[in-house]
Amino acid sequence: MEKPIFDFGMNSNRRHFLSKLSLGIGSAALGSLLVPDLFKSNAENSVNDIVSGLPHFAPKAKRVIYLFQNGAPSQFELFDHKPLLNKMFGEDLPESIRSGQRLTGMTSNQTRFPLAGSVFDFKQHGKSGAWISELLPHTARIVDDICIIKSMNTDAINHDPALTFFQTGAQVGNRPSMGSWLSYGLGSENQNLPGFCVLLSRGKGNGQGVYSKLWTNGFLDSVHQGVQFSSGENPVLYLGDPEGMDRSERRRMLDKLAALNEGTFNEFGDPEVTAKIQQYEMAYRMQTAVPEITDMSKEPESIIKMYGPECLVPGTYAANCLLARKLSEQGVRFIQLYHQGWDGHAGLPKEIAGQCKDVDQASAALITDLKQRGLLDETLVIWGGEFGRTNFCQGKFTKDDYGRDHHPRAFTIWMAGGGIKPGLVFGETDDFGYNIVKDPVHVHDLHATILNQLGLDHERLIFKHQGRRYRLTDVAGKLVKGIIS
Incomplete structure (x- = not known):
């Protein structure tokens, strides 16, 4: 009998014995990795689809672009117009509205909670009459293509656990990220690119860090981990050949x-x-x-003008939005953008204006670009942060200079494409913008709906690890049927 490449002698245990029973299947799996088309029944199905029987039903979207605004944008300056806050500027938030909700360590010692309206003007736009801030003129022009959800809520009140919760469905680390779950469930449409790509940019505002645990594969196979692109000479580190090797x-x-x-x-x-x-x-x-x-030189002048000149500067938000379109066009399953700088605890009016200048044009351009290429219907785009901002001021303030603390109870995101109803404003908060009064959407609900649009039942996309069956939505989550077209 031919001797194996490695001779481990009598190194045998229960796992070793059982693994021998499936060597035939293992060899076939190895062959499928080296020869990707080995077991394909047709060009549309990957090996993973055949083995797992996924998707569970006909999908409305093929891929996701998540424009994550890290640090938590203030909904009051952007989408949730509340004239009452301007009228009551400086007055205390009524205790009946706050109802003893938990506070962060940054405001728990405040004796007063003075209300603050936005210094920016709002106007209604589109057929829906959605209120949009003057800070987002480009977003205002695509309002009939997006679905604005004003009733998001989350469990976490601090950045790291809230950010981790949005990406992995848990506030603790070492759980698979959303992109990893999609890679595990659906594989990749392009054999030459990862199924899950990560792009980072940073604004001039107060930033919160992002870490590799946010795009980890967790307990899934490492092939499902997100691949980070950088703005340097080598977009993916360690990808090139060493000097002298062809x-x-x-x-x-x-x-x-x-x-x-x-x-x-x-x-x-x-x-x-x-x-x-x-x-x-x-x-x-x-x-x-x-x-x-990653070569932008072949993009026509009309596209450069649409995204803005910064799209030619690697590592900017605009460049990453354009790169996201190109990756999506090539079949990358999940593209995650993180734009840092939204942590508006002080000097919020100035900081948020700068952040909006960074992201408004490129975000709207992405939607327009996908739409004109016929890709928006099959691409789900999401824009938003990890929680919202309080309607009361943090620390000292004036009408022109104030800050807001974290508010997980009610905040705003928007979605577009991928079978989501366009031109819709969903959910509602009270006159103070503090509590949800209609159609609440929890993070688990959002995850369940995202998976649904890609043809996945969130209760059936499961991975067994250490004796427990895990899923992105843990033991919760329900479809947000009101936003599905």
Whole structure:
């Protein structure tokens, strides 16, 4: 009998014995990684679709672009127009409205909670008559293409757990992110690009950090982890060949490496070994695909004008929005943008004006660009932060200079495309903008609805880990049927 590449002698245990029972299946799986079309029944289905039987039903969207505004934009300055706050400026928030809701450590020692209206003007736009701030003139022009949800709410009151909750469905770390769940459930439409890409930008406002745990695969196979793009010379770190190595040498090295890893897999049956082989192969294919897709020089002048001149500056929000369109166009399943700088605890009017200047034009351009290419119907776009802002001031204030604390109880996001009703304002808050009075939408509900639009039942997209069945929506979540077309 032929001796294996590695001879581990009598190294045997229960896991080793059981893994031997499925070597035939393991070898076939390995072959499918090295030869992606091996088990495809047609061009539309990936191996993952065949094995898992996903999607569960006909999807309305194929992919997601999430424009995450890290730091929590104030809904009162952007979308939730509350004239009463201007009328009562400086008066205390009635205790009957606050109802003893928890506060952060930054305002828990305040003896007063003085109300503050927005210094910015609002006007109604579109057929829906949605109120939009003067800070968002470009968003105002696409208001009939988006669905504004004014009744979002979350469990977390501080940035890190709230941000983690939005991305993973849990406030603690080491859970798979939303993009990883979609990669696990649906795979990728493009064999030369990752199914989950992450793009970062930063405004001039007070920032909150973002960390790799937000795009982690958690307990899913590492092949589902998000791939971060950078603004440097090499958009994906460590992707290029070392000096002195050409493509043919890289190919020979990967073939040898695959053979060694196959020997390890045959001994132990560890799925992470096949994931590692797949990652090496993906990196090899990305060496050609990534430089091409990050090259903006071939974009027509009309597109550059639409997104604004900053779209030619790598690492800016505008550049990342344009790159998101290009990645989406190439079939990347989940594109996550993080734009930092929205943490308006002080000097909010000045800071939020700068943040809106960064994101307004490019966000609207993305919707218009997708729509004119016939891609908006199959691409779900989401815009929003991890929670909202209080209707009362934090610390010292004047009518022109104030700050707002964290408010998880009611805030605003918007969605577009992917089977979401356009030109709709959904949900409602009270006259103080403090409590939801109509159609509340929890983070778990949002996740359930996102998965639904991609053809996934959130209660059936499950992964068993350490004896427990996990899902993105934990043990909660319900569809927001009122926003689905």
